[in-house]
Amino acid sequence: MQIAEQAKTGAAAAGLTERQGAVLERALGLLVEGGERALTTAGVARAANCSKESLYKWFGDRDGLISAMITYQAGKVRTVEVDARALTTESLRKHLVAFAGDLIDVLSGDVSLALNRLAIGQASREGAGLGRLLQERGRRQIGKRAAALLEAGRKAKLLAFDTADEAYGTLYGLIVSDMHLRMLLGEDAAGLKKEFSPRAEKAVDAFLSLHGAKG
Amino acid sequence: MQIAEQAKTGAAAAGLTERQGAVLERALGLLVEGGERALTTAGVARAANCSKESLYKWFGDRDGLISAMITYQAGKVRTVEVDARALTTESLRKHLVAFAGDLIDVLSGDVSLALNRLAIGQASREGAGLGRLLQERGRRQIGKRAAALLEAGRKAKLLAFDTADEAYGTLYGLIVSDMHLRMLLGEDAAGLKKEFSPRAEKAVDAFLSLHGAKG
DNA sequence: TGCGTACCGTACCGTACGGTTCGGCATCTT
DNA sequence: AAGATGCCGAACCGTACGGTACGGTACGCA
Numbered sequence A, B: 001m002q003i004a005e006q007a008k009t010g011a012a013a014a015g016l017t018e019r020q021g022a023v024l025e026r027a028l029g030l031l032v033e034g035g036e037r038a039l040t041t042a043g044v045a046r047a048a049n050c051s052k053e054s055l056y057k058w059f060g061d062r063d064g065l066i067s068a069m070i071t072y073q074a075g076k077v078r079t080v081e082v083d084a085r086a087l088t089t090e091s092l093r094k095h096l097v098a099f100a101g102d103l104i105d106v107l108s109g110d111v112s113l114a115l116n117r118l119a120i121g122q123a124s125r126e127g128a129g130l131g132r133l134l135q136e137r138g139r140r141q142i143g144k145r146a147a148a149l150l151e152a153g154r155k156a157k158l159l160a161f162d163t164a165d166e167a168y169g170t171l172y173g174l175i176v177s178d179m180h181l182r183m184l185l186g187e188d189a190a191g192l193k194k195e196f197s198p199r200a201e202k203a204v205d206a207f208l209s210l211h212g213a214k215g
Numbered sequence C: 001t002g003c004g005t006a007c008c009g010t011a012c013c014g015t016a017c018g019g020t021t022c023g024g025c026a027t028c029t030t
Numbered sequence D: 001a002a003g004a005t006g007c008c009g010a011a012c013c014g015t016a017c018g019g020t021a022c023g024g025t026a027c028g029c030a
Helices: A009-013 A018-034 A041-048 A052-059 A062-074 A089-107 A110-121 A129-155 A164-176 A179-184 A189-196 A199-211 B009-013 B018-034 B041-048 B052-059 B062-074 B089-107 B110-121 B129-155 B164-176 B179-184 B189-196 B199-211
Strands: none
Touching (some): A018 A041, A018 A062, A018 A110, A041 A052, A041 A062, A052 A062, A062 A129, A089 A110, A089 A164, A089 A189, A089 A199, A110 A129, A110 A179, A164 A199, A164 B164, A164 B199, A199 B199, B018 B052, B018 B110, B089 B110, B089 B179, B110 B129, B110 B179, B164 B199
């Protein structure tokens, strides 16, 4: 597990008070538990033992609160870099499999699913502000890690592709397929995770058979 | 374009009056235009020149209205069967490419995106009822077509795979990658469609290089 | 001791929504 | 002609939400 949730560092990373971080934590809990309908200002205030006045002072707005929740949650995710030297066929494969597992873990996480549902629900009105934010702070991070890994593989002459983005798209599709959407639509996340995790190795094998340099 | 929207047949297919179908059409228009927030009972009644009383008589409930919208919209989609005989390597590839294009068309459609957003937004509360409905009536249909095509390819000794479902998952992932999610999050659908459509052929080539029977 | 600051809890306000009810009109049936 | 049916438009009701205002309290500081 190379992507960990470090609950206590999320607040400081976003320049927030410890108290404000705790409030956001409670708000995320409400969101996970009851969806957007449960994320009312009164509900957050009650659950976090703070006043609505403070909520509006700190976050300005309900949308501001939601944005803060997204960046706060994104601040928990930390990626690891892989050194380009000493990449063998087998170690690359291991790295890719580990990445696939982490990707599935992230996408199937309670909070991730709840935030994605929230952003998607708001995507129609209000020009995709939350969607972009979620994309930028969430997906971009893990995407960078994948791109770095792929570039390292290419430098080591173990992978061949035109652009890292396109290769990452292929890898992502092979790993995730429609798992994420089905989870978002409410299908049992744990069950889908169990169904897709064993396929991670097959997905990596398929990716290597498509983009592996040798053979 | 083998999957067409046949607006006038949607109503009859679901056992609805012509008038009721027109109302659902207007409701879908409202949903596409303004998202879930715009889908109010009063708004639908006003836009469709009908009374709220009739809405509740016909559909019972706001959720009933939404369910009716989903099945009504699903009734528009019609798939085509491919005859298993006379499949050559090249015709199979053409069928797969056509399927990929249709899949992208369906997923990037206005109404499809709006309904998926709606179902995802409601997925947290109310145990995934709309999500299952959308999955059943929408995805299942096009999935059957893909499965039939893949089975035909296997019978013609042109494809090799363990289960059609798994192969379809691979094909789907190669074609769609994260396009659908990005659209749902509000990224410009037309732009993404233009970005992914040219990659449909590459995706099919990759799929054939993974599951094509002949070396 | 007095003052400012930050905060909580609650009450309040305007609005908007889901759902119901009712009066009126047009069409159909007998 | 008279009732029944189906529907529209509008008014209505209860509730819930976002946002604001206010009284009260704990704490830091001069």
